[in-house]
Amino acid sequence: MEEAKGLVNHVVLTKFKDDVAPERIEDFIKGFANLxxxxxxxKSFSWGKDVSDTSMHQGFTHVFVSTFESTEGVAEYLAHPAHVEFANLFLLCFEKVIAIDYKPTIVKL
Known part of the structure; x- marks a missing residue:
């Protein structure tokens, strides 16, 4: 196994509050992608909705994945005024949110 050079994935799992309109969720996704x-x-952004047949999702409904060039890049992102403004605008829309950063490991078989 080999750690991918420098890359860091930032994963955010969310459950939007029940009263958040679908248009507001769409605005959130577009805003996140625009970062x-x-x-x-x-370096990249992707997202999706939970499609699991199991109950292991613990109520989280959406997954957002961003890739960064380094752990320093994640820190720059978190402190960047565009991210701070975006986060402050949408954090109240979540019933639950969790974020985790990891360096991907490539498995060669």
Whole structure:
């Protein structure tokens, strides 16, 4: 196994509050995706909704994954004014949220 050079994935799991309108969720997703254009160390963004048949999701409904060039890049992202403004605008929309950063490991078989 080999750790991917420098790359760091930032994973955010959310459960939106029941009273958050679908349009507001769409605005959140578009705003999150646009951060790639505003914060240089943020290299990619993807997202999806839970489609699991198990109950292991603990109520989380959405997954957001951003890739950064380094752990320093994640720190720059977190402190960046565009991210701070975005986060402050949407944090109240969540019933639950968790974030985790990890360096991906490539498995060669």
């Amino acid at each position: 790639v254009n505003l914060i240089p160390p943020m």
